[in-house]
Amino acid sequence: MAKKVQKPQKCINVDEARELHDNWCKKRGKRLQKKLGFEDAREFHWSVAELEEYLAYVKQESEEQGIKDPGIRVYLGAYSESKCKMKKGYSTLFFAATGSRPGASGKDGGDPENNYDIPAFNRGGSGNPPFDY
Known part of the structure; x- marks a missing residue:
């Protein structure tokens, strides 16, 4: 049986990840879309x-x-x-x-x-x- 791998210490939870993504979309994504004239890749x-x-x-x-x-x-x-x-x-x-x-x-x-x-x-x-x- 394979040894179980522990969760890395630098993992973040779903709420933290959503907050990071939402912040990017609100603070950068809208400005980029307006400037570029299209929705850019973000994932x-x-x-x-x-x-x-x-x-x-x-x-x-x-x-x-x-x-x-x-x-x-x-x-x-x-x-x-x-x-x-x-x-x-x-x-x-x-x-x-x-x-x-x-x-x-x-x-x-x-x-x-x-x-x-x-x-x-x-x-x-x-x-x-x-x-x-």
């Missing part, structure tokens, strides 16, 4: 298998580079209109591997630097219109 989807595959790749490549504790940084991005299927330039998210090489201390001695030797991860799905949390 993105990857399967667990896709995420596990990328995380395993980051771990493997980082280990080969001598990075002991790699991480992932999440960035907001936007497609250029010419590369967007709907020709609007929708928002996207992408993941970037992080990890300071031995002897480096990261940005300002704290957060690890981006590892540009490992490709970023993108191309998730998004609801149109977006799904509310």
